[in-house]
Amino acid sequence: MNFCSKCGSDNIHLMLEQERFVRYICKACNTTHYRNPLIVVGCLPIYENKLLLCQRGIQPRKGYWNLPAGFMEMNETVTQGALREAKEETGLDMELVRLHSMYTSRKKNQVMLHFLAKVNDLNYQLNEETVAIQLFDFEAIPWDQLAFHSNTFAIQNYLASLQDSTPKVFIGDSFKEN
Numbered sequence: 001m002n003f004c005s006k007c008g009s010d011n012i013h014l015m016l017e018q019e020r021f022v023r024y025i026c027k028a029c030n031t032t033h034y035r036n037p038l039i040v041v042g043c044l045p046i047y048e049n050k051l052l053l054c055q056r057g058i059q060p061r062k063g064y065w066n067l068p069a070g071f072m073e074m075n076e077t078v079t080q081g082a083l084r085e086a087k088e089e090t091g092l093d094m095e096l097v098r099l100h101s102m103y104t105s106r107k108k109n110q111v112m113l114h115f116l117a118k119v120n121d122l123n124y125q126l127n128e129e130t131v132a133i134q135l136f137d138f139e140a141i142p143w144d145q146l147a148f149h150s151n152t153f154a155i156q157n158y159l160a161s162l163q164d165s166t167p168k169v170f171i172g173d174s175f176k177e178n
């Protein structure tokens with residue numbers, strides 16, 4: 001952060017609050033500029049007992065398989081955001097079943113929410129962001145080609161919970177880069 005978004009001054013000082021949190025404070029107008037984690041919303045799409053994954057056409061992790069997800073926009077709900085991202089990346093109108101997992105990446109400062117989603121048809125569309133879409137049998141998940149650790153977390157817990165009678169939300173976290 002180089003300039004104050006309130007007064008335009010470049011006199012911004014970095015402070016450590018109680019040795020725990022970094023704060024950027026403008027010395028001209030005294031505004032504290034908070035920086036907080038971003039929310040990523042997405043889907044864990046299931047079509048007839050198969051997992052739908054998108055192959056990324058852009059960086060980061062170009063060429064790796066990903067659950068459709070992206071940054072939540074202003075003025076939308078988490079469910080609207082998850083459905084919008086799924087539509088943007090696959091062209092499909094998915095049906096949200098429930099919240100499946102919540103994952104904090106402390107390295108990227110992001111919170112990822114993945115919703116279990118039902119895919120009703122395969123009239124998908126590829127685009128710059130998604131260069132391939134594939135259905136994977138649960139025994140054939142490309143674990144070493146998954147784009148992000150949040151994918152691994154969501155999918156592993158989904159498979160492990162298939163026999164559970166009571167659905168639950170899985171909560172995880174990591175310091176890993178991906």
Ligand SMILES: [Zn+2]
Nearest residue numbers: 004007026029
């Ligand atoms: Zn200022």
